[in-house]
Amino acid sequence: MAEDTEDTEQTEFLMVCETGEIEPFDDYHDAYEALTAAVERDVKEHGEETARESGVIHPYGYTINVMRDGRDVTDDWTWNEPHKPLSMA
Numbered sequence: 001m002a003e004d005t006e007d008t009e010q011t012e013f014l015m016v017c018e019t020g021e022i023e024p025f026d027d028y029h030d031a032y033e034a035l036t037a038a039v040e041r042d043v044k045e046h047g048e049e050t051a052r053e054s055g056v057i058h059p060y061g062y063t064i065n066v067m068r069d070g071r072d073v074t075d076d077w078t079w080n081e082p083h084k085p086l087s088m089a
Contacts, residue, residue, distance in 0.1 A: 011068050018054075027037040028084055031064045038062055039088050063087040 013031035015023045017038070025031035042051040048082045055061030064086040066077040078086065 009069050011073075014065040014067060016063050016065055018056055018058070028064075032084070035062050035064060035088065058087040060088050066070065 011026075013025045013028050015025065015034050015038070016029050023031075023034060025034065037081050039051065039081060040058060042054065045051075046054070057063070064074075065072060066074045066086070074086065077084070
């Protein structure tokens with residue numbers, strides 16, 4: 001069976017900090033690794049409670065937004081990939 005080469009949608013994972021910083025990644029695992037490293041750094045620097053409460057929208061103030069061909073598909077990702085979280089709980 002020939003591989004389907006028609007599906008050329010590009011997925012980008014944006015690690016977003018509530019301070020406005022955005023770091024793009026081509027791979028979910030790289031984005032999640034950066035997110036966890038940022039949370040660990042903040043916990044080490046500010047303590048667990050302060051770091052967790054620093055986020056207004058998400059605990060710790062970090063999340064990953066999923067973009068596909070310029071469209072925000074974060075909600076779709078959350079439903080279709082529940083085992084791949086987009087923020088720290």
